[in-house]
Amino acid sequence: MGRIAVAIIVILWVVPISIIVNRIVPEPYMDEIFHVPQAQQYCKGNFKSWDPMITTPPGLYFLSIAYVASLFPGMHFLQRLSSFSNICSTLVLRTTNALLAVICSILIYEIITHLKPSLDDKKSTLQAVILSLYPLHWFFTFLYYTDVASLTAVLAMYLLVLKRKYMFSSLFGVLSVLIRQTNIIWMLFVACVGVLEFTKIHQINNVRVDESRVSERKGAQSAHSEGVSNVSNLRKRRFSTNMDVPNNFTSQTTVSSTPYASGLLDEIQVIILKSWHLKWELLTSFSPFFMVFVAFATFVCWNGSIVLGAKDAHAVSPHFAQLLYYSLVSAVFTFPVHFTLGQAAVLLRSFRQNRLLTFFQWFMALTAAFLSVHFFSIAHPYLIADNRHYPFYLWRKIIRYHWSTKYLLVPLYTYSWFSIFSSLVKSQQKIWTLAYFLASAATLIPAPLIEFRYYTIPFFFFILHSNINNSKSWLLLGILYLAVNCFTLFMFLFRPFFWDHEAGIQRFIW
Numbered sequence: 001m002g003r004i005a006v007a008i009i010v011i012l013w014v015v016p017i018s019i020i021v022n023r024i025v026p027e028p029y030m031d032e033i034f035h036v037p038q039a040q041q042y043c044k045g046n047f048k049s050w051d052p053m054i055t056t057p058p059g060l061y062f063l064s065i066a067y068v069a070s071l072f073p074g075m076h077f078l079q080r081l082s083s084f085s086n087i088c089s090t091l092v093l094r095t096t097n098a099l100l101a102v103i104c105s106i107l108i109y110e111i112i113t114h115l116k117p118s119l120d121d122k123k124s125t126l127q128a129v130i131l132s133l134y135p136l137h138w139f140f141t142f143l144y145y146t147d148v149a150s151l152t153a154v155l156a157m158y159l160l161v162l163k164r165k166y167m168f169s170s171l172f173g174v175l176s177v178l179i180r181q182t183n184i185i186w187m188l189f190v191a192c193v194g195v196l197e198f199t200k201i202h203q204i205n206n207v208r209v210d211e212s213r214v215s216e217r218k219g220a221q222s223a224h225s226e227g228v229s230n231v232s233n234l235r236k237r238r239f240s241t242n243m244d245v246p247n248n249f250t251s252q253t254t255v256s257s258t259p260y261a262s263g264l265l266d267e268i269q270v271i272i273l274k275s276w277h278l279k280w281e282l283l284t285s286f287s288p289f290f291m292v293f294v295a296f297a298t299f300v301c302w303n304g305s306i307v308l309g310a311k312d313a314h315a316v317s318p319h320f321a322q323l324l325y326y327s328l329v330s331a332v333f334t335f336p337v338h339f340t341l342g343q344a345a346v347l348l349r350s351f352r353q354n355r356l357l358t359f360f361q362w363f364m365a366l367t368a369a370f371l372s373v374h375f376f377s378i379a380h381p382y383l384i385a386d387n388r389h390y391p392f393y394l395w396r397k398i399i400r401y402h403w404s405t406k407y408l409l410v411p412l413y414t415y416s417w418f419s420i421f422s423s424l425v426k427s428q429q430k431i432w433t434l435a436y437f438l439a440s441a442a443t444l445i446p447a448p449l450i451e452f453r454y455y456t457i458p459f460f461f462f463i464l465h466s467n468i469n470n471s472k473s474w475l476l477l478g479i480l481y482l483a484v485n486c487f488t489l490f491m492f493l494f495r496p497f498f499w500d501h502e503a504g505i506q507r508f509i510w
Contacts, residue, residue: 002113002121003106006128010105014098014141017489021142022091024493030388030509032144036090039064039144043088052309059178060149064088064096090144097148101141104152105132107159111464114162123471130474131463133481134333136456139488139510147453150180154457157187161194164201169194170288177296181306182443184296186457189439191289195282196432199274202281264430271431306446313382317448320372323441324413326455330462331416335480336473337466338419346422347415365417369410377406380449388506390488391450426467436461452510 028036034054039061041049068087109128112119119127132138140147153176160169169190176183275282300306307314331338351358383395399406424433440458447454468474491508499506 002125002128003109005125006105006109006132007102009125009129010102010132014101018095018098018142021489021493022094025507026090028090029143029507032090035060035144035146036093039093040088043068050309054309055307055314056146056180057178057308059153059175059180060096060144060146062178063100063149064093067096067099068092093144094142097141097144100148100152101132101137104137104148104155105129107152107155108132108460108464111155111159111162114159115464119469123474126471126478127474130478130481131460133478133485134456134459135481135484135488136453136459136510138481138485139492140453145453146180147456150176150183151456151460153179154183154186154190155460158190158193158461161190162197164194164198166194166285167288170292173289173292177292181296181308182447183457184293185439185442186461187289187292189435189461191286192435193432194286194289195275196271196429198282198285199271199278202274202278264434267429267431315448316446317378318376319378319445319448320376321378322444322447322450324369324372324410324417325450326440326444326458327413327416327420328409329452329455330459331419333459333480334423334463334466334468334477336470336476337423337468338416343419343422347418350422362414362418365414366410369414370407373406373410378448383450388509389451390508390510391452395450420462423466423468424462428465432465436465 034051038049038051038054038058041047042058042061042065071087071092105128108131109124112124112127116124137148137151153172157169157172157176160166160172170187173183173187173190176187305311306316337343351362377399379395383389383391386392399409421433421437424436428436436458439461443458444454488508488510493507496505496507498504
């Protein structure tokens with residue numbers, strides 16, 4: 001019932017807002033001027049055509065063709081269209097993302113219920129609806145961009161791994177990479193999570209088998225005659241020895257799944273040993289992911305770059321400051337958790353518990369952040385020249401307001417990352433948190449352009465695994481998301497402006 005409620009609620013805002021957006025902005029805008037004509041070429045069957053300015057693979061266009069193909073028979077029967085290609089208008093192509101947004105909301109609900117089985121249906125529905133309002137996801141629901149399709153494919157891949165359907169998950173991994181090539185990183189992350197879950201489940205099953213054997217031996221022991229004391233005593237000693245094994249094993253399972261109970265190195269060592277013990281089972285289950293990765297690596301070698309088009313403008317760069325921007329943006333969009341006295345008190349308590357280690361961690365993090373800001377802050381030409389994007393104003397009015405501003409923000413960046421880690425390790429293993437950080441870094445650091453929409457997938461992995469159970473916090477997030485969405489939609493639709501050097505209406509966009 002919950003998934004139906006989520007879908008209906010999302011449809012209630014997707015349909016009317018899509019109508020409004022397409023009525024006021026009927027023509028392709030911004031990146032749509034590349035995506036829409038390319039998709040229309042595919043609708044005509046011209047698969048050899050390719051715009052050299054497009055940087056991402058054609059996965060979104062294939063999804064649109066499938067979507068249009070499902071609409072065409074009915075439209076043709078009603079004599080509304082004479083050919084298949086005529087239906088691939090800007091409006092219809094945009095509704096591809098509208099449909100995907102509804103599917104994505106259902107996937108969010110399914111992941112929440114899987115990760116938090118004790119959560120009641122109303123709270124799961126509330127959280128799924130609020131996450132569907134996340135501004136950097138919500139806004140592009142109404143335009144023909146790759147973001148919504150990319151997130152949907154990645155979440156579908158992740159959900160299937162959680163359900164241990166590895167082959168189907170790898171197929172969605174292929175789809176996600178065909179939509180946006182950087183999703184290869186998230187496919188590897190999902191595979192790593194799958195390995196962690198696989199070893200954990202195997203461990204639990206072993207414990208249950210051992211406990212079952214112990215119960216059988218206990219029953220057999222009690223059935224013997226009390227008169228045979230020597231045999232009985234011998235069996236008791238064997239029974240006692242066997243009892244120690246599963247109990248210790250269970251204890252280790254519990255400890256390893258508790259975030260602060262064991263060190264990161266201990267968790268890595270345990271995972272390596274378990275993986276080696278289960279190497280053949282893991283190879284059989286996760287080989288499809290490896291095959292996708294090999295195919296992708298082969299393509300990159302053949303193409304000479306991870307980017308398809310406009311390679312000069314999107315060359316891989318060491319943009320370490322991007323990772324800092326992401327931490328602050330994510331913390332702001334979860335402010336009821338991170339920017340509170342309670343969260344500050346949690347970090348302060350952790351400092352008092354181990355002052356030397358925590359001081360060293362903060363010192364190293366601050367040093368790395370200062371170096372990143374000083375040496376690896378990239379002012380991309382698109383960023384400083386295009387005043388249609390909100391990052392343009394954040395860059396000029398805040399980061400570049402004064403030479404010292406970017407350094408004054410470093411403690412805030414560092415606090416945001418520590419707060420994110422603190423939130424994650426409450427419910428996840430440290431090795432999971434490390435894998436998440438590495439995946440986020442591998443995705444964001446090579447991107448030279450500051451684009452907040454690049455933060456969507458890492459943000460969803462973060463918030464889905466954060467231990468946020470307070471309904472008040474979720475309601476505050478909902479209010480924040482609604483306010484931001486109303487503002488950005490109003491600015492996009494009703495505050496157009498013009499450039500002197502270029503004809504046409506310009507609009508504010510993420």
